[in-house]
Amino acid sequence: MSSTTATVGPSSSNELKKSKVKVAVVQASPIILDREATIEKVAKICKENGCFGAGAELVLFPEAFISWYPRGNTFGVGIYDVTDEGRDIFKRYWDSSVQVPGNAVDRLGQIAKENKLYLAIGVIEREENSGTLYCSILFFSPSGALLGKHRKLMPTAGEKLCWGYGDGSTIPVFDTPIGKFGGVICWENFMPMIRMAMYGKGVQIYLAPTADCSDAWLRSMRHIAFEGRCFLLTCNQFVKRSDYKEGVDYGQSFPSEDPNYVMCRGGSAIIGPRGEMLAGPNYEGEAVLFAELDLGDIIRSRIDFDPMGHYSRPDVFSLVVNERRNLNVTYVNSEQRGDETGEGNTDNNKDGFGLGADKSKAVKDGLKNLKI
Template structure:
């Protein structure tokens, strides 16, 4: 088995709240990554079709406000329904290039009635098959005004060459037990996806790498004032308090299992940032610390994980 893997961090902005155009942009970058020989690519949180920036920009906590209802309705209509085939084109391109992917989406799943939204990270194999959909366990702060809490069904890992890969959304990377659930399933290559902020990725990426003695990819998106389409709902209200440069600035980076940066945080530019990682480094760093192996005490400390998919309906 080849111990190396070429990874690509795709740092881009969405065509905000336009599922079809953002999908087309993602596919274009996937083709570019495939031509560069990437075997695994990752993209930011909620990239398809975009992060709910209107909540902060337009006082989203005003209860029963008509503009907030209109924003949310538009978001729902542009969200991803996997059951409908919204990711089929992306899966096809990944299969064409024999390339796996972690993709951040806003999901509107039918198994929860089809009217609520979840921030999900989707793992698609190099055969173009969706292997897991992890719905964010706990939306952060104002995100709770539009995203629903997820479950443990997608807290799983996947084999990719010599590596075992797993992923978490944004601030759930700060949740020690969520990280531990993946470590315990053999994770040695972790993907953390973010809306995009170097103030987050610069600190937590080396910390997670040192803790897990794993390679850690942090990948973020970009959002600039010009990335809001002029036909966005309440466009003038969005622009009124919009920062002049960035709402999110990327910050994508890669750390080795000793916490050192292999790709320094990338700020302010769209692009594909690549590196080749060697699984041997994992064994080297776990010589003196393995969080779920020789340095663990399961007789004293254990974690219970419920991987069931939550639903309001049980059909017997």
């Protein structure tokens, strides 16, 4: 999917489609390493907290909610080796991840449709023919359709042991009847250029799921809302030692065996375009935070600062975003090769394709038209 601004629903216009939008952020713990049980917890939270009944039109779940943020885990990785136990934990982590498309995606779409809302949720994503995992956000519409995804560009610190790197092909902002929204994950929000990429696409509701519960994180979120003159939703997991099941090997030690020991204290919040707190932060337990956003406040806030308008200097500073998907292998099919059998003529290999001279032009023309 192209990461340019995608229109969802009525055709885009320069006017705000709705003046007010109700949103929710979910602060909770997953059922660790259990994809299906975690997805059903998503369904239960949406239903029991009355997200639709309360009028919420957009709901955000935390980073890596399906189905584990492996806080404190090294997966047995040393400088040049990995323990067998670490490999086993990683295999279980991979087994609990989400393949896109797949049954888990279908069920999440059904939850969005049942509750008639836009759903954004942090997942650990895998590809069919790869052992690499990605920290991603999946975005669903009220019709249940998967709108797209964002893969975290930069895993932080030990995350590099278990997650791959996203690329510029998944930095979407969706133009919907409730406004323009998109998401950036955890510390990649500290990268000034990805923020500018989001502002350039006109983001109005900036989603920032995270695993960071520090005071510094919240200060940064208020700054981003103030800088971008947009609403910002941030949410985190609330995890206690008891969320790790007794008798299950997670391949790590814990700071405390007290079941009430808090491993991640949350800190979820909803912030306005001048950095004002609209809901939260919550550091007390699992919760759902609601707020009504007046999208007109975005325009009101930009009279004195507009990061992509009167307070920008494109004659001095500009940003280029590479939105191509980066592939390890690109296959040229038989039609592009000009060879129906798929077996090149080896009589003349001077062009480097293993084809005769009469076919080399067809190959070159095909390569010119190839989208990479």
